[in-house]
Amino acid sequence: MTMLRGFLVLVLFFILGESMRVLLALPVSGGVLGMVVITFTLMVKGSVSDDLASASQGLISVLVLLIMPGVVGVFFTADQFSGQWLAVAAALLVGTFLSVLTTLLLMKLVTERGEQHRE
Amino acid sequence: MSELFSRLGVLADTLAATPILAIGLTLGAFFAGNWLFARIGRPLWLPPVLLSACLLSGVIAILAVDYQAYQQGARWLTVLLGPATVALGIPLYQQMHHIRAMWRPIVVTLPIAATLAAVYALVIAWALGATPEVLASLAPKSVTAPIAIGITEQLGGSVPLMMGGLLITGVVATLFVDLLARLLPVTDERILGFALGLNGHAIGTARAFEISHTAGAFASLGMGLTGVFTAMILPLVFHL
Structure with missing residues (x-):
């Protein structure tokens, strides 16, 4: 019961996000808009109910299950792109390696600089 | 005997007409993948999502389930991605004090890293002769699935190829974060979480929650911000 009550809150915020996306013609998905709005709502409210916390934890723990069908x-559309696999594989592997490296270095650099600044 | 066979045929049709078969297969593969993952000693390079997806594809192929029909039935699960994305706001709120303390590195890193995540992949694929459709499918590779689907459709890419790219990106981003964290070295859980979410979307975020709640919150933040930022920037950049 309690988890369902929390789920209802999540669904309502998702519907709110979808409404914003459609009505304001935003290029961002309703889920992300809902996430942004619920975060701000909680910041204003100053607390999160147990119902909502347990519902969100439940959904987050099965995130992988939800993306599996996609x-x-x-595997079922693979042959459409034969001949392009080298480009795809290189872009994914090398591209991701470079972007992870960039993120870590940038974050490390700026964080350390900020800490030195404070000292 | 032939009576039984015809009834078996009817049974198959009856089950295939409802989404319950697709839901059962997906759930079954999910738990089987997790079980197998634990049995083979939790290797980082073969996360549960990859195991489960391979198992599921195998079963669908063997049972000769029509892929389109499966996808229709599985919508009962995938529709939950919306509320699940909203749910990421809760750990975000709970960890807000950590995030406030890190706002400067986040604001500096996000636009650069999120843009480069797409640009690196596009330049490499383009240099190796990928078609515009493939490029459009690769561009949102670091973006969480519900947003990436929207981006790819807008750019004219293939959603299944994009999802495959997303899966591989998530897996290798998790691997590279672990590897580079040791080489550089980076030990700050907040930085690791942010890098996991920014580059590895939901798969990276799932991994970050294994590290700690704080890493998970930073991953949610990285994933959410990358999604919003890429969704707004990419359609503009791509048409240049």
């Missing part, structure tokens, strides 16, 4: 699709 992932499976690649």
Whole structure:
């Protein structure tokens, strides 16, 4: 019961996010808009109910389950892109390596600089 | 005997007409993947999502389930991605004090890293002769699935290819974060979490929650911000 009550809150914020997306013609998905709005709402409210906390924890723990059906699709449409696999693989592997490196270095650099600044 | 066979045929049709078969298969593969993952000693390079997806594809192929029909049925699960994305706001709120303390590195890193995540992949794929459709499918590779689907459709890419790219990106981003964290070295959980979410979307975020709640919150933040930022920037950049 309590978890369902929290789920209802999440669904309502998702519907709110979708409404914003459609009515304001935003290029961002309703889920992300809902996430932004619920975060601000909680900041204003100053606390989060147990119902909502347990519902969100439950959903986050099965995030992988929810993306699986989409992932499976690649195995069934693979032959459409034959001849491009080298480009795809290189872009994903090398590209991701470079972007992870960039993120870590940038974060490290700016954080350390900020800490030195404070000292 | 032939009576039984015809009834078996009817049974298959009856089950295939409802989403319950697709839901059962997906749930079954999810738990089987997790079980197998624990049994083979939790290797980082083979996360549960990849195991489960391979199992599920195998079963769908063997049972000769129509992929489109499966996808239709599985919508009962995938529709929950919306509320699940909203749910990421809760750890974000709970960890707000950590995030406030890190606002400067986040504001500096996010636009640069999120843009480069797409640009690196696009330049490499383009140099190796990928078609515009493939490029459009690769561009949102670091963006969480519900947003990435919207971006790819807008750019004219293939959603299944994009999802495959997303999966591989999530897996290798998790690997590279672990590897580079040791080489550089970076030990700050907040930085690791942010890098996991920014580059590895939901898969990276799932991994970050394994590290700690704080890393998970930073991953949610990285994932959310990357999603919003990329969704707004990419359609503009891509048309240049």
